[in-house]
Amino acid sequence: MARAASPYPVAVPAEPTQAQYGVVFQLDSGGDAAIKKTLANIENLLKDPRLKGKVTVELVANSKGYQVYDKNNGFGERLLKLKEHGVILAQCANTLRELHVDRKALYPFITIVPAGVGEITLRQAQGWAYIHPTPPSLME
Amino acid sequence: MARAASPYPVAVPAEPTQAQYGVVFQLDSGGDAAIKKTLANIENLLKDPRLKGKVTVELVANSKGYQVYDKNNGFGERLLKLKEHGVILAQCANTLRELHVDRKALYPFITIVPAGVGEITLRQAQGWAYIHPTPPSLME
Amino acid sequence: MARAASPYPVAVPAEPTQAQYGVVFQLDSGGDAAIKKTLANIENLLKDPRLKGKVTVELVANSKGYQVYDKNNGFGERLLKLKEHGVILAQCANTLRELHVDRKALYPFITIVPAGVGEITLRQAQGWAYIHPTPPSLME
Numbered sequence: 385m386a387r388a389a390s391p392y393p394v395a396v397p398a399e400p401t402q403a404q405y406g407v408v409f410q411l412d413s414g415g416d417a418a419i420k421k422t423l424a425n426i427e428n429l430l431k432d433p434r435l436k437g438k439v440t441v442e443l444v445a446n447s448k449g450y451q452v453y454d455k456n457n458g459f460g461e462r463l464l465k466l467k468e469h470g471v472i473l474a475q476c477a478n479t480l481r482e483l484h485v486d487r488k489a490l491y492p493f494i495t496i497v498p499a500g501v502g503e504i505t506l507r508q509a510q511g512w513a514y515i516h517p518t519p520p521s522l523m524e
Numbered sequence: 525m526a527r528a529a530s531p532y533p534v535a536v537p538a539e540p541t542q543a544q545y546g547v548v549f550q551l552d553s554g555g556d557a558a559i560k561k562t563l564a565n566i567e568n569l570l571k572d573p574r575l576k577g578k579v580t581v582e583l584v585a586n587s588k589g590y591q592v593y594d595k596n597n598g599f600g601e602r603l604l605k606l607k608e609h610g611v612i613l614a615q616c617a618n619t620l621r622e623l624h625v626d627r628k629a630l631y632p633f634i635t636i637v638p639a640g641v642g643e644i645t646l647r648q649a650q651g652w653a654y655i656h657p658t659p660p661s662l663m664e
Numbered sequence: 665m666a667r668a669a670s671p672y673p674v675a676v677p678a679e680p681t682q683a684q685y686g687v688v689f690q691l692d693s694g695g696d697a698a699i700k701k702t703l704a705n706i707e708n709l710l711k712d713p714r715l716k717g718k719v720t721v722e723l724v725a726n727s728k729g730y731q732v733y734d735k736n737n738g739f740g741e742r743l744l745k746l747k748e749h750g751v752i753l754a755q756c757a758n759t760l761r762e763l764h765v766d767r768k769a770l771y772p773f774i775t776i777v778p779a780g781v782g783e784i785t786l787r788q789a790q791g792w793a794y795i796h797p798t799p800p801s802l803m804e
Binding site for chain 1: 675676677678679680681682685687701704705706708709711712713714715719791793794795796797798800801802803804
C-alpha cells in the first residue's frame with residue numbers, strides 16, 4: 385500500500401555556510417561508557433560530510449572526566465588519532481588539585497587549562513558551539 | 525512579622541530584543557522519563573510569553589534518544605503537535621546505523637541528518653541557543 | 665630518563681579578548697551531589713584568572729534543580745556569596761507550578777523567570793555561554 389503524502393513537509397538538515405567551525409565538547413563524568421560515548425560523538429562530528437575539514441574541536445575534561453586522559457584507562461591511541469585531526473585535548477587544573485590527580489598520571493600530550501568552565505566560556509565567546517553528551521544510564 | 529528589605533536587589537528576568545530566536549534541543553538518552561522531560565521543556569519554551577511566536581525549535585535525537593521517534597513508544601501525537609508549532613524533528617543517521625535501528629520503525633515525519641552533533645554545531649553557528657536537559661535520575 | 669620531545673606540539677589555553685563575558689548555568693537535577701557540583705563549577709569560573717572580574721553568571725534552576733533554592737537544603741550562605749559576586753539566581757516559574765513548590769519555601773533573594781528554558785534561550789541570544797554540568801552518577 386502506498387503511503388499517503390504527509391501533510392507535514394519534511395524539514396531539511398542544516399546546511400554549512402561558514403568556512404570554519406569550532407566546537408567545544410565537555411566531559412565531566414567518569415566511567416568507560418561516558419568516555420566512549422563522548423569520543424564517538426567527536427569522531428562522528430569530524431566525519432559529518434557537512435563539516436569535514438572545516439571544524440576545529442576541543443575536548444574539555446573536568447571533574448571525573450579527567451579519566452579520559454589517565455594513562456591507565458587505555459584511551460591513548462584514540463586520543464592521539466583525534467589529536468592528528470587537530471582536536472585540542474584540554475584538562476581542568478582545578479580538577480587535578482581538587483581530586484588529587486597527579487599531572488604525570490595523565491598523557492603528556494594534553495593541555496592544562498586554569499578552569500574547564502573558563503575554557504568552555506572563552507570558546508563559546510569565540511563563536512564555537514558547545515556540546516555536552518549525556519553519559520549512558522541504567523534507566524534507558 | 526514583616527520581612528526586612530533585602531540588601532540584595534532582586535535581578536529581573538532577561539528581556540527579548542530580537543524578532544526571532546532559534547533553539548536546538550539535544551536528546552541523547554532513552555527511557556520514558558528522559559523523553560518526557562525534554563518534550564515538556566520544549567512545550568514550556570513555546571509558551572514562554574517572552575518568546576511566544578518568535579522561536580524556532582529543533583529537537584535533535586542521537587544515541588538512545590532515537591526512542592522518542594520510535595512508533596512503538598507512543599509519542600506520535602505529542603510530536604505532531606510540536607511539528608504544527610514548527611518544531612523540526614531531527615534524527616542522527618549515525619545512530620540508526622550504529623544501533624541497528626530501521627528507519628521504518630520511526631515516524632515518517634522526521635528529518636534524518638548525517639550526524640546529530642553536526643546538526644547541533646550548524647544550528648549554534650547560525651546563532652541558535654543549545655539546551656540539553658538532564659534525564660531524571662534515581663539520585664534526586 | 666628524559667621524556668622524548670612530543671611530536672604533537674601542545675595547544676595553549678584559550679585567551680580572553682573581550683572586556684565582558686556572560687555565562688548561564690543550568691541546574692535541572694536535584695540531590696546534594698548535583699547541586700554542589702554546579703555551585704563549585706560557578707565558584708571555579710569566577711576565580712579563573714582569565715575571566716576574573718569580567719564575567720557575569722546566571723544560575724537557572726528548573727525541574728528538580730529548584731532544590732538549590734529550598735530554604736531547608738542549606739545552600740543559603742553559599743548562594744548569598746555568589747550573589748555578592750553578581751551571580752543572578754533564577755528559578756523557573758513553570759517548575760514551581762508543575763512540582764507544587766511554594767515560592768515561600770525558596771529563598772527570597774532569587775528571581776522568578778517565566779520559563780527556565782526561555783531564560784537560557786534569551787541569555788545565549790545575548791552572546792552568553794551555556795554550561796550544563798552533568799550530575800555525579802553511580803556509574804563513574
